[in-house]
Amino acid sequence: DQGEVSATPQLFDVEYLAPVQIGTPPQTLNLNFDTGSSDLWVFSSETPQQSRGGQKIFEIEKSSSAQRLANNTWAISYGDGSRSSGNVYLDVVSVGGVNVFNQAVESATSVSSSFISDAASSGLLGLAFDKLNTVKPSKQKTFITNALESLELGVFTANLKKSEPGNYNFGFIDETEFTGPLNYVDVDSSDGFWAFQATGYSVEGASGNGTGSPVVPIAHNAIADTGTTLLLLPAGINQAYYRQVKGAKEDPQAGGWTVPCKADLPDLTLHIGSYKAVIPGELILFAPIDTDDIKTAKTCFGGMQSSAGMPFAIYGDVFFKAQFTVFDVENGKLAFAPK
Numbered sequence: 098d099q100g101e102v103s104a105t106p107q108l109f110d111v112e113y114l115a116p117v118q119i120g121t122p123p124q125t126l127n128l129n130f131d132t133g134s135s136d137l138w139v140f141s142s143e144t145p146q147q148s149r150g151g152q153k154i155f156e157i158e159k160s161s162s163a164q165r166l167a168n169n170t171w172a173i174s175y176g177d178g179s180r181s182s183g184n185v186y187l188d189v190v191s192v193g194g195v196n197v198f199n200q201a202v203e204s205a206t207s208v209s210s211s212f213i214s215d216a217a218s219s220g221l222l223g224l225a226f227d228k229l230n231t232v233k234p235s236k237q238k239t240f241i242t243n244a245l246e247s248l249e250l251g252v253f254t255a256n257l258k259k260s261e262p263g264n265y266n267f268g269f270i271d272e273t274e275f276t277g278p279l280n281y282v283d284v285d286s287s288d289g290f291w292a293f294q295a296t297g298y299s300v301e302g303a304s305g306n307g308t309g310s311p312v313v314p315i316a317h318n319a320i321a322d323t324g325t326t327l328l329l330l331p332a333g334i335n336q337a338y339y340r341q342v343k344g345a346k347e348d349p350q351a352g353g354w355t356v357p358c359k360a361d362l363p364d365l366t367l368h369i370g371s372y373k374a375v376i377p378g379e380l381i382l383f384a385p386i387d388t389d390d391i392k393t394a395k396t397c398f399g400g401m402q403s404s405a406g407m408p409f410a411i412y413g414d415v416f417f418k419a420q421f422t423v424f425d426v427e428n429g430k431l432a433f434a435p436k
């Protein structure tokens with residue numbers, strides 16, 4: 098079995114949503130596929146009206162195959178402080194035609210403000226390791242764990258794009274989505290994340306004139322997290338990079354590094370083992386912060402920010418816009434390639 102779903106960016110690429118069919122007859126909800134967590138949760142008929150902000154909900158009572166997982170609840174909190182919680186059902190879930198029966202579908206009875214105000218997202222589909230699932234007393238499996246035995250290849254891939262739909266594939270690797278060989282790296286899933294070791298970075302001159310800085314070996318532990326918008330890296334990498342951008346500054350008022358919106362940003366090369374992952378400078382130009390009109394905005398938020406204070410660096414959507422990524426569940430590996 099194999100499947101493909103579109104991954105549609107929301108405003109300023111803050112998140113990517115993909116369609117998921119739940120229940121009988123199928124109800125399609127757009128969910129945030131998150132390789133940084135392991136709960137599949139949805140806004141539902143159990144979500145209080147006051148906690149809804151226009152999201153499409155999963156109408157449990159309209160699914161003839163929904164079964165309550167009695168005496169089980171869930172509660173999750175994310176790195177940005179957002180959180181949700183509720184009850185648990187088992188139902189059929191399909192992604193791009195890949196069907197899982199008896200998938201734990203976690204129904205939200207409580208959601209925090211950032212979820213309420215995100216009208217487009219009906220919830221999350223977690224793609225990290227089962228160890229992170231929050232259902233108690235019986236921890237549940239993720240969609241990918243449950244789908245694994247039916248997949249042609251025990252993998253899923255991420256191919257996100259700047260300001261246009263990309264896709265997630267399940268069960269196959271589409272060679273047309275990347276160039277050159279795949280570069281496999283070891284994964285340490287002991288904490289439940291897609292964690293790997295990055296060995297350093299270098300900053301190419303904006304004009305790509307090969308005046309790249311020597312590789313600076315700031316090795317760091319990192320996770321591959323499609324649920325996080327930006328690239329969160331050690332402070333030293335941020336300083337070395339933004340120091341090359343005229344007008345860049347670390348502005349606590351703005352919440353981090355900002356750059357002039359018309360800056361010509363240098364490429365950032367992240368060294369992962371012997372692999373050089375190039376992040377084009379234009380992907381490090383993120384949302385305008387002084388107006389909503391990027392054409393007139395003067396100051397933009399940087400697409401790379403500091404991971405200071407966090408247990409690891411976070412390779413978020415900015416990274417996946419530059420690099421085709423294979424999440425090899427079968428072998429517990431990641432693979433990267435330019436596209």
Ligand SMILES: O=C(CN1CCCCC1)Nc1ccc2c(c1)OCO2
Pocket residue numbers: 129131133175176177178179221324325326407411
């Ligand atoms: O919280 C997330 C991602 N999260 C995914 C589910 C929806 C809400 C956002 N990322 C994140 C991870 C670490 C952080 C952070 C944010 O802010 C500070 O540290």
